[in-house]
Amino acid sequence: MMIVGGYPRFVELGHNDAYLPVWLQEAGYNTYYTGKLMNGHSTTTYNKPRAAGWNQSDFLIDPGTYVFYNTSMTRNNDPYKFFPGEYSTDLVSKAAVGFLDDAIAAASERPFFLGVAPVAPHSETITDPRPAKFNPPVPAKRHEHLFPNVTVPRTPNFNPEKPGTASYFKTLRQLNRTELDYNDVWYRKRLQSLQSVDELVDSIMDRLGASPEVIENTYMIYTTDNGFHIGQHRLGPGKSCGIEEDVNIPFFMRGPGIAKAAVQNIPSSHTDIVPTLFHLAGIPLREEFDGEIMPVTKSLLAQDAKSEHVNIEFWGNYLVEGNTFYGASGYVNNTYKTVRVVAGAYDVAYTVWCTNEHQLYDMKKDPYQLTNLYGTNSTAVNNWPTNKLASRLNGLLLTLKRCKGHVCTRPWEKVHPQGNVRNLEDAMDERYDVFYGERQHVMSFSRCVMGQDLSVEGALEPVVWQDEWNSWSWAT
DSSP states (O other): OEEOOSHHHHHHTTGGGSSHHHHHHHTTOEEEEEEEOOTTOBTTTTBTTBOSSOSEEEEEOBTSTTOTTEEEEEETTOSOEEEETSOHHHHHHHHHHHHHHHHHHTTTTSOEEEEEEOOTTSOEEEOSSSSOEEEOOOOOGGGTTSOTTOOOOOOTTBSOSSOOSSGGGGGOOOOOHHHHHHHHHHHHHHHHHHHHHHHHHHHHHHHHHTSHHHHTTOOEEEEOSOOOBSSBTTOOSBOOSSSHHHHOOOEEEESTTBOTTOOOOOOOOGGGHHHHHHHHHTOOOOTTOSSOOOOOBHHHHHHOOOOSEEEEEEOSOEEOOSSOGGGOSEESOOOEEEEEEEOSSOEEEEEEETTSOEEEEETTTOTTOOOOOTTSOOOTTTTOOHHHHHHHHHHHHHHHTTOOTHHHHOTHHHHOTTSOOOSHHHHTSGGGHHIIIIISOOOOOSSOOSSEEGGGSOOSSOEEOOSSGGGOEEOO
């Protein structure tokens, strides 16, 4: 069965009755939200049913979600309106500060949560009529003159001499001068459109700062849902690849007990945000959480208990945003599964594509992902033979591919229920060479499809390690 996402699917699966704002209201919080909620939240779906859990809301909804000067919004699920001539981020900022006024007025009786999701610097996306058309982001008119000479940083993986090593990456030609100039303009538009987001943050901080007793007891998170590439690996503007530019995103946090100026290099994902918020708020964690608490406070930093992996997945095509370089608006075969493992001695990225091609990068020595170690005799990563390292990463990826709950944060315990393997280094013990090299299933696809379809993904569960050779079993 093919599975796709979006608001209707979110409702169908019952998540509208069991997600962050609902749980926070149950814990006594007032909840507010403005900006984009999720894909598929539109003028035809926003009230079928309404998004649950919000005391007040002002949602950007399709088809105007990504239209900067004629966006469409619904306030508290009233009939939607379009706002010609008004700038999207400014509308979101105004709503956010207004909600803060209400939240602070009631803060002595009920704590509050406010989610703010402007779309800048997203591409301006015209979804009606179909197919969707991607244009560069549109900055506020007051910022159009900024950064006139800024260009995309010319990093080693920017428009490199050699093509990539898997799927359509292998076929991409180098970008020409016209295309490079186009990329630079796109990059400047992103920077310009971000200035209104900076102003939004300033407005929120100014309002909180006007109530010292509130700001000193409030946690603030600044993050995003994806990165963006422009010219790296010969790619035009886009965001749906497993490369570092797309998956390594900013995450900043401040508040009581947060370690000041601390910088951490640990793998994490947005599944970790809610457990972290619950922990900070003193709310018991739920068994179904796929994430874990991030070590953001001084006491948590001292525990060093965060897992060392994060899994990354994508299904479907790669869409070129903007000018359709190479005469194509997108590329098939962009379905992949990646696992990133980061610890003191190693930092690796391992990918299996739906074409059954593999990539293995030593991110400590090769942060721009230019040298694919898969299939080589290298011992570049912690002096481990590449074939043995890849066999362990294969087992880890197989375990994570449809994990739930505790398995997502402690996957090695599923494969090694005895509890003696807790991380990649433990799994690299030579006693497991035959198990991972010969007995474990291989992560594979039978074909590339346009969504999540488990019937094409080969083995769905890993083999569980047993001390006796005649006792191998599938994990359940």
